[in-house]
Amino acid sequence: xxxxxxxxxxxxxxxxxxxxxxxxxxxxxxxxxxxxxxxxxxxxxxxxxxxxxxxxxxxxxxxxxxxxxxxxxxxxxxxxxxxxxxxxxxxxxxxxxxxxxxxxxxxxxxxxxxxxxxxxxxxxxxxxxxxxxxxxxxxxxxxxxxxxxxxxxxxxxxxxxxxxxxxxxxxxxxxxxxxxxxxxxxxxxxxxxxxxxxxxxxxxxxxxxxxxxxxxxxxxxxxxxxxxxxxxxxxxxxxxxxxxxxxxxxxxxxxxxxxxxxxxxxxxxxxxxxxxxxxxxxxxxxxxxxxxxxxxxxxxxxxxxxxxxxxxxxxxxxxxxxxxxxxxxxxxxxxxxxxxxxxxxxxxxxxxxxxxxxxxxxxxxxxxxxxxxxxxxxxxxxxxxxxxxxxxxxxxxxxxxxxxxxxxxxxxxxxxxxxxxxxxxxxxxxxxxxxxxxxxxxxxxxxxxxxxx
Ligand code: PLP
Numbered sequence: 001x002x003x004x005x006x007x008x009x010x011x012x013x014x015x016x017x018x019x020x021x022x023x024x025x026x027x028x029x030x031x032x033x034x035x036x037x038x039x040x041x042x043x044x045x046x047x048x049x050x051x052x053x054x055x056x057x058x059x060x061x062x063x064x065x066x067x068x069x070x071x072x073x074x075x076x077x078x079x080x081x082x083x084x085x086x087x088x089x090x091x092x093x094x095x096x097x098x099x100x101x102x103x104x105x106x107x108x109x110x111x112x113x114x115x116x117x118x119x120x121x122x123x124x125x126x127x128x129x130x131x132x133x134x135x136x137x138x139x140x141x142x143x144x145x146x147x148x149x150x151x152x153x154x155x156x157x158x159x160x161x162x163x164x165x166x167x168x169x170x171x172x173x174x175x176x177x178x179x180x181x182x183x184x185x186x187x188x189x190x191x192x193x194x195x196x197x198x199x200x201x202x203x204x205x206x207x208x209x210x211x212x213x214x215x216x217x218x219x220x221x222x223x224x225x226x227x228x229x230x231x232x233x234x235x236x237x238x239x240x241x242x243x244x245x246x247x248x249x250x251x252x253x254x255x256x257x258x259x260x261x262x263x264x265x266x267x268x269x270x271x272x273x274x275x276x277x278x279x280x281x282x283x284x285x286x287x288x289x290x291x292x293x294x295x296x297x298x299x300x301x302x303x304x305x306x307x308x309x310x311x312x313x314x315x316x317x318x319x320x321x322x323x324x325x326x327x328x329x330x331x332x333x334x335x336x337x338x339x340x341x342x343x344x345x346x347x348x349x350x351x352x353x354x355x356x357x358x359x360x361x362x363x364x365x366x367x368x369x370x371x372x373x374x375x376x377x378x379x380x381x382x383x384x385x386x387x388x389x390x391x392x393x394x395x396x397x398x399x400x401x402x403x404x405x406x407x408x409x410x411x412x413x414x415x416x417x418x419x420x421x422x423x424x425x426x427x428x429x430x431x432x433x434x435x436x437x438x439x440x441x442x443x444x445x446x447x448x449x450x451x452x453x
Contacts, residue, residue, distance in 0.1 A: 007047035010035050021156075034412070039066030042430050042437050044417065053416045053441050057430045060232060060264045060381070061295035064341045065432040071296045071337040078333035087116070087327040095332035102339055103288075103303060106273045111286065113304040116327040120263035120289035121155025123300040124226075127259055127285050128159040129321050131223040134257065134308050137315040143223040143256070147213050149185045153233035154226065154261055154287070163226055166234070181217060183209040185231060186239035189374045189385050190422075194394055203240025207247045214254055224257035224284075229275025232264035232428075235421040236383035238376050244279040257284040257308070263300070267291030268342060268431050270379035271352035278379070284308055294338045299331040347431045351379050358435055362442045363427065369449045380433070384425045384445075386452075396423055407452040414451070416444035 005013075008031065015030045035047035042065060044052045057063060064071075078095060085093050096116070104112040115130075117123050128146065135143040148154070150165035161169045162176030165185070170176055184206050185191070192202035214222055229244075231237035251258050260283035265275030268291060272278045276286065284307055289300030304312075312319065325331070342348065350356070360377045366384055367375035373387035386403050389395050397403040404420030411418040411425065419426040425448075429441065 007035060010047055041065045041067065042433050051415060052412070053429075053437065053444060055411075055416050055418045055427045055429050055441055055445075057428055058295050059290070060269070060428045061290035063267055063269070063291040063347065063431045064294045064338055064345075065430040068294075068296070068337075068341060070341065071294070071334050074333045074337035075297065075330050078330050082329050084329060086324060088322055093327075093329055095329045095336065096327035099327075099332040099335050099339075102336060103292075103301075106339070107286070107303050108274070108276060108282070110282070110307070111303045111305045113309045114301050115304060116299065116301040116325075117323050118298045118325050118328075118331075119155070119300045120261075120287060121157040121160040121300075122323060123263065123287040123289055123302050124154045124163055124261065125157050125159040126302050126321060127224075127226070127287055128163065130285065130302065130304075130308070130319065131257055131259070133319050133321075134311055135223050137311050137317065140220070142221055144179045145181055145217055145222050146179060146259075147181050147183060147210065147217075147222060147225045147256075149227055149231070150182045151185045151187070151234040151237070152182075152226075152228060152231055152261075154228075155263075181213055183213050185234065185237055186243045187231075187235070187237045188240055189376075189393075190235070190237075192240070199240045200242045203242030204246050206239070207243050207250065210247055211250045211254075214250075214256070219254055219256065222254075222256045224259050225251065226259040226261060228261045228263075229265040229270060229279050229281070230378055230381060232381065233421065235424050236376065236381055236426055236428075238378050239279075244281055248281050251282075259283060259285045259287065261287045262303075263287055263289045264291075264381065264428070267339075268348040268351050268379070269381050269428070271348065271356050273348055292338070293331060293334040296338060297328075297331040297334040299328070299335055342431075345432070351431050355431070355433060355435065355438070356380055359429075359433070359438050362438055363445075366442065366445055366449065369446065369453075371449050371453050377427075380431055381426075381428045383421070383427070384449075386423045386425065403452070407448060410451040411445070411448040414444045414448050416441060416448065418445070418448070 011030050037047050038045040044054050100114045103114050148163045152165040154160045154163040162180050165182045186206035188199050260276045262274050266288045270278040276283050284305045286303040293299045356379050363377045363382050364375045373385040373393045375384050388397050404423050408420035
């Protein structure tokens, strides 16, 4: 790291040379960017000396909080021993073996194998190919179509963005690629309320969209259904309680694979190890990343059920797929140290029984603010829907997205990192957040709403 470079000069260099992800570069002024220089626990510091509460755990990933020395030490020790080796061509190494056993132990009982990559996006690319390979091996190569949901986020690669249901992403690059069909999302506040159905009825209706799509396309042509337990980047869409039981019932009757995208929901975010545990679903494949290493090093992967793994073993043949960094030893060491902390500190239990309920109660209290139409939260992930008029929840502010961005900027100014999605604010703090820090976060969020009002 360069020392003695002023904050402004850092921003100038960033402006000149760094293309940011998901950024409108034409609109990003030099001094508008924020240079994060240090982090500890739930706190961040920027190059202008501001201290910010990280209400997004980085990008929904720093589950054990920032600055854990023991993860850094585990990575350093691993790098001295074996900094890189691949897992192709009959080779493997101790950290990938240890991590795989650890994840199999945490995953639902019927899921015992792990395939590795470097991100959530490439995990979903792996899934796209693995679903098709599975059905090829099963002698049903025509089962190619994957059903996904509108407004879902499954990553930025070509397959990930295609599986995702975000219109803006599809417009760039002529996506989705063929063989993907999108159905309705179970978004009660944004879509269900206007339908005249109760929330429970809407949940059943949205679930049955899956059955309708399968019947329309033909079960013999459908390979899989992919969904996030809670849609994260789409705006923390917590489904009505009727949704997942009905989806599970439909899936039980049909011969298609179920893919749970656990990139955000996995590793404790919803109060169980996986969102599938929280909602009682039975995935055949799970995409994982983020909380797997708490973001200390890049890593993603796919947890594979016995149903799929047994076919790969029994039918043989090579799955022509893998990444140079599949099972990278240093990333494995980071993941092992991270999961060891999570288990030792019982973070998942805490999200379910202690800090989760405490945070939820405080967060839902923000729902009384005149600007909030709905405050929702599950585990430690939540949203505030911003509305102009409490008497008319369906009325929105003018241009969609504008109020969210304004509120998000107020939040930054108040020393709290929240994210804007359309007209809502999103929260997803480190799972280690304390009650005192929660109170501080809520006070800053409240001030943010007052300032934006
Ligand atoms: N799937 C889900 C549910 C996600 O939320 C994300 C990222 O936010 C991804 C996939 C893509 O992960 P990555 O950004 O690591 O490629």
